[in-house]
Amino acid sequence: MSASQIISWCVAAITFGTVIMYGCIGETINQKAGDLNLGVPGVMQIGGIASLACAFLYENNVSAPNPWVSMILCLLATLVASALAGALYAFLTVTQKVNQNVTGLTLTILGTGIANFFGGNLMKLSGGVGTISVSFTAAMFKAKLPFLFGKFGTFGSIVFSHGWMVYLALLLAFGIQFFLDRTRTGLNLRAVGENPATADAAGINVTRYKYLAAIIGSMICGVGGLFYVMDYIQGTWANDSTIEALGWLAVALVIFTSWRPRNATWGAYLFGLCYWAYIYIPTGISKFLADKLKLQNVTYMQNLYKMLPYLVTIVVLCVVSRKKKRENQAPASLGQSYFREER
Amino acid sequence: MERHMHSRPLFHITKKDEPSFLVRSLTVLVAVILALLVSALFIHFVTKLDPISVYTSMIKGAFGTKRRTWITIRDACLLLLISLSLAPAFRMRFWNCGAEGQVLIGGLSTAALMIYFGDKVPGAVLLMVMLIVSALCGGLWAFLPAVFKAKYDTNETLFTLMMNYVAIQLVEFFVDFWDKKQSHSVGIINMNTSGGWFPKVFGQQYGLNILIVVVVTVFIYIYMHYSKHGYEGAVVGESVATARYAGINVEKVIRNNVLISGAIAGIAGFVEVSGISHTISKVTAGGRGFTAIIVCWLAKFDPFRMSVISLFIVFLSKGASQISSDFGLNEYASNIITAIMLFFILSSGFFNNYKISFSHGRKEGD
Numbered sequence A: 001m002s003a004s005q006i007i008s009w010c011v012a013a014i015t016f017g018t019v020i021m022y023g024c025i026g027e028t029i030n031q032k033a034g035d036l037n038l039g040v041p042g043v044m045q046i047g048g049i050a051s052l053a054c055a056f057l058y059e060n061n062v063s064a065p066n067p068w069v070s071m072i073l074c075l076l077a078t079l080v081a082s083a084l085a086g087a088l089y090a091f092l093t094v095t096q097k098v099n100q101n102v103t104g105l106t107l108t109i110l111g112t113g114i115a116n117f118f119g120g121n122l123m124k125l126s127g128g129v130g131t132i133s134v135s136f137t138a139a140m141f142k143a144k145l146p147f148l149f150g151k152f153g154t155f156g157s158i159v160f161s162h163g164w165m166v167y168l169a170l171l172l173a174f175g176i177q178f179f180l181d182r183t184r185t186g187l188n189l190r191a192v193g194e195n196p197a198t199a200d201a202a203g204i205n206v207t208r209y210k211y212l213a214a215i216i217g218s219m220i221c222g223v224g225g226l227f228y229v230m231d232y233i234q235g236t237w238a239n240d241s242t243i244e245a246l247g248w249l250a251v252a253l254v255i256f257t258s259w260r261p262r263n264a265t266w267g268a269y270l271f272g273l274c275y276w277a278y279i280y281i282p283t284g285i286s287k288f289l290a291d292k293l294k295l296q297n298v299t300y301m302q303n304l305y306k307m308l309p310y311l312v313t314i315v316v317l318c319v320v321s322r323k324k325k326r327e328n329q330a331p332a333s334l335g336q337s338y339f340r341e342e343r
Numbered sequence B: 001m002e003r004h005m006h007s008r009p010l011f012h013i014t015k016k017d018e019p020s021f022l023v024r025s026l027t028v029l030v031a032v033i034l035a036l037l038v039s040a041l042f043i044h045f046v047t048k049l050d051p052i053s054v055y056t057s058m059i060k061g062a063f064g065t066k067r068r069t070w071i072t073i074r075d076a077c078l079l080l081l082i083s084l085s086l087a088p089a090f091r092m093r094f095w096n097c098g099a100e101g102q103v104l105i106g107g108l109s110t111a112a113l114m115i116y117f118g119d120k121v122p123g124a125v126l127l128m129v130m131l132i133v134s135a136l137c138g139g140l141w142a143f144l145p146a147v148f149k150a151k152y153d154t155n156e157t158l159f160t161l162m163m164n165y166v167a168i169q170l171v172e173f174f175v176d177f178w179d180k181k182q183s184h185s186v187g188i189i190n191m192n193t194s195g196g197w198f199p200k201v202f203g204q205q206y207g208l209n210i211l212i213v214v215v216v217t218v219f220i221y222i223y224m225h226y227s228k229h230g231y232e233g234a235v236v237g238e239s240v241a242t243a244r245y246a247g248i249n250v251e252k253v254i255r256n257n258v259l260i261s262g263a264i265a266g267i268a269g270f271v272e273v274s275g276i277s278h279t280i281s282k283v284t285a286g287g288r289g290f291t292a293i294i295v296c297w298l299a300k301f302d303p304f305r306m307s308v309i310s311l312f313i314v315f316l317s318k319g320a321s322q323i324s325s326d327f328g329l330n331e332y333a334s335n336i337i338t339a340i341m342l343f344f345i346l347s348s349g350f351f352n353n354y355k356i357s358f359s360h361g362r363k364e365g366d
Helices: A005-033 A040-061 A067-095 A100-126 A135-142 A153-159 A164-182 A184-194 A197-200 A208-231 A242-256 A261-280 A283-292 A298-305 A307-325 B002-006 B022-045 B052-064 B064-092 B099-117 B123-154 B156-179 B207-226 B230-236 B240-245 B248-277 B288-298 B302-328 B333-353
Strands: B009-014 B354-358
Touching: A005 A164, A005 A208, A005 A242, A005 A261, A040 A067, A040 A135, A040 A307, A067 A100, A067 A135, A100 A135, A100 A242, A100 B288, A100 B333, A135 A208, A135 A261, A135 A298, A153 B009, A153 B240, A164 A184, A164 A261, A164 A307, A197 A208, A197 B156, A208 A242, A208 A307, A208 B240, A242 B156, A283 B002, A283 B240, A283 B333, A298 B022, A298 B240, A298 B288, A307 B123, A307 B156, A307 B288, B009 B248, B022 B052, B022 B230, B022 B302, B022 B333, B052 B064, B052 B123, B052 B302, B064 B099, B064 B156, B064 B230, B064 B288, B099 B123, B099 B156, B099 B248, B099 B288, B123 B248, B156 B302, B207 B230, B207 B240, B207 B248, B207 B302, B230 B240, B240 B248, B288 B333, B302 B333, B333 B354
Parallel strands: none
Antiparallel strands: B009 B354
16 A cells, blocks of 8 residues: 555545544533433534535625635534524423433434435525535635645645644544533533432532533534535535434444543544545455455445444444443433433 | 522423323324424425415325325335334333344345345245245344343444444445446346235235235234233333343343344335335335334334324325425425424423423512
């Protein structure tokens, strides 16, 4: 494998990892409040399509669009849309005490529907033909870092050839880790997730914490969706449900990181390397395997290589559950609704 | 802060006894009507159709012709079958989110048998073999997560979700492997000979589909209510500690119930491939595995309620698809409508179990 291949593999892994890193950080906040949100794929899609629709409408309705304005509007659209999705989740699970898994999965069905419906039809609904492309706005999100891009040789090519949101994700991961470990609010949030009844007795407003965790968590997941749309698929939409798979991997990453966003900074990229491995596995190996399996075409092996991130996740789940280290456990009340009268 | 602590909350929520069947039905009815209104608003927003035309188009889309009615019934049966498959697992609080993959694997094994033996083995024998093999394969796909759940308490939600993607890739692999024309599709299997296809039963093309679903419905009802294993599953779902105390082998109960769950999902894959589409692709399960989770939960594992909800959801999605295609839009509108409906019904359950009391008059404690 040549150096340029290794570089492009790492760059692709970092882009991939950033999407699920946002999802993982958002879901961690949600789970720290004791709420398991299986709506992450849906929320990511809602966030992504909101930014795409916003950029599309802005670029097509303003005679001289300003890239900065467009970028900020997109971010706002994503944050508002995903916050609404988070609020919907919180209303059902916290106020109405509906089962969390069922609510989350319904949110995923809704998000998949909204995103693919508008992603596929926005052009037609606005009277045009063809597929959407918002390369003008996407360029803003993909703008390389000034001063650093193109320097420091191989290291620089891997680390400094990304849009600013890649670095924002890293900052956010460490920031949220600090918030959880070192701040009073973070401590309260963890208390709510561990034992809401005790937290309630200590004067913590459990409902408010759960709502805010769901809303803020969803907003961060939504930003992951924005990054997917603007950077990963470069300002278009594809009805191929890739983003759904990424959403589930983000949820899996939460367990992989044992609820520590800090660990997502490398875990997410590791998932990225697994995800793209199918392109970079040396053809010698593929030829050998294809011969053994009597395949007509070597490229068929790629279908099997694409299982890698999911198989790795399964192995990780099994190993983590087998070890059962005390400090690596899920928040104790995860998955259960809290009802004051049932204490 | 001080003022806040003394003010009475705007409302508070208390538990109440479950109301009568009539009241519960009325609550669901109100939820359904509200959901239909919201759905109509959404369709009006994208198509400018007035609400009355929305509903007439939906009914036409689902029941407009004899053929459409049959397709609606056929698809409702399939959704019901997958929902039924989840009941034994869910009642133990085993979150099988992998029906999607179990259906695919059942379908894949069916497709393989159709391709290799479709023209060599007599129809009835082949159908029996396909039924058994698809059940075994689907069962195996669920059994793996169950073994780890039973032994190490491994997170089954994510394990089963990941198995879905492994199944998708396996299907992709075999689609390429079987496809002779490099078109990344196997096309209709045994198009000319109909080898391994469901025969007409009672003179109906989908007669066998319905027959299988009826048999499974009865089986699940009896299994859940009258069998030892089914009962033990319910105890495990209530409390693992109680189950252990009562001398139930929890690990075994989890494994066996989930095995049955996966096997029925595998049979659903067999029905889809051999009885409906006669092809296999990564969209064979088409998200039904997820919709079925909500159907099963809403029905509280009751097969009769599952059939009503399945039929209703399929009616909605057929209706929405019809309107979408009339306007040249894609079929994802049906996902949106389904989700709206599910959210409203999920939300309505609250009003049966809880009571909201609004605070009136002056603040207390000042």
